[in-house]
Amino acid sequence: MRFAPNSLWCRVVSAIYSNGSCTKESAWWKDVKVACGGEGEGWFQEGILKHVRAGNATKFWLEDWSGVGILRERYFRLYNLSRLKGAFISDCGVWVQGVWNWKFEWRRPIVGREVLWLQNLISDLAGVRLVENSMDKWTWSPSPDGVYSVNSSYSFLQVADLAPPNPIFNLIWHAAAPSSVVAFARRCILDRIPCFESLLKRHVISSYDAAVCLFCQKDIETSFHLLFSCTFALDVWYGCLNWLGISSALPMEPRAHLLQFRFGSYTSHNQGLMTIWLAGIWTLWLSRNAKVFRQEEAIVTNALELIKLRSWQWIRTKITTFGYSIFEWYSNPLLCIQCM
Template structure:
């Protein structure tokens, strides 16, 4: 549950008895770390302490291993097999797997993955890692009003919102913007008949916004809404064009009517193009 804290602990090989002490009849944990914890790690430590606070330590009992999948705590091959074969993936794991799209360049897939996890090097995360030391320096690069986390920078900032509105008008789609990058990614993954093309727009948009933010910071370059939107159109088109064999639409076709340039995988694994309204 807390692999980072496990790595930083000086008591990785210690018993429970060695990781705390009895004070006035109550057990008190003593957690030791190899270095001072960062803000994110301190949050994890708080979660860890909250988790182990409910563990009942008995003074008269010896430390021993306990297998959680058997009532008596004893390990059996049967229970291990049952655990491995019946565990279902959670929604978050399924979501993360969807981030890796073979049509999209690997570094953009990686950025999408980080945005869903909330671990991009946005200013709020840099502040947590003490790379930025002043909260005033963690304001959004676009609006300079709100703290810059992934959800604000890529979705909810007025600047970003105008790009998403242009995308919706371009595709003639209407929906309510999600509250988080994870939910927004899932919206683009399950867009019905537009699914494959619309999913590419997610990657193209967040990458265009991130690139624009970097240009503002490192080059002092101001990029207009229309320029960012053109980046979305250009990148999404050429990513598909370079990866999908036989996709013959022109850039003008893509810009004028992207929903008519859909790509559908049929049962024989051959990729074909379908005009809007046609059936497989």
């Protein structure tokens, strides 16, 4: 579909699956995504490269095309204000005598810090060179001519299989959390979440003052600080330990923190504990975003309640044999985990 978008078969599949006419995916389509390594990542996603020309087949906010990451994640507030959330790049500007000019449409006038964010966005896009009247296209990197073939995929997968499996990722992969949360955890372990420090490095924010953690107002907001060593995060994690009835120190590096959260003798309960760990980092991240984007106060007891609730909901959804009530989960989580 990526390589021959105008072919008849591709247009038929797109009409069925991409235009909103299909509300429920078929088993066949799910199998295709699993075979490709999952939605949004996996071996197929790694092998394809998009070449942006005029930007007529690339979503401005939603695709990773600009060289600075997905713009929706980087400029979430501006994305929310945009009237063209699903627009292609070519819809976000005009050509004037061979020169591309960005032209955005907002739901209301841009004010305050939004002006700075818009300046940063335009600055990020300064290096982009669009090509007038030229179609965006996909190429398949494992193949020398850029054209997808079964043979090149086979060779690509053989090489990929030689890479040692990462036991850390296996741990979170088997947890009961939604795939989007597992993907977030993976980015967290790889230090790739868009916290203030990463924005500072990319000159999206210009001063250290603007990169200070909003929870403690003391240190620069790195991903490790935000999720593991900030006083707010520490209070939340030790609240979790208290809920679990476990006494333990917790490291401040994500891999070590994750491994420690299995707590030795409870290794048979990995799936439940990993789910709680994922609910922990996800809740901390959402609390941070609520503070950054909606100025909502972060409260430790509220975060703890959400971790308990989210982990219970995720386990109930994914593990059909798990029949404990929310009250039983709140009262004795380890007992419930033993029976997963």
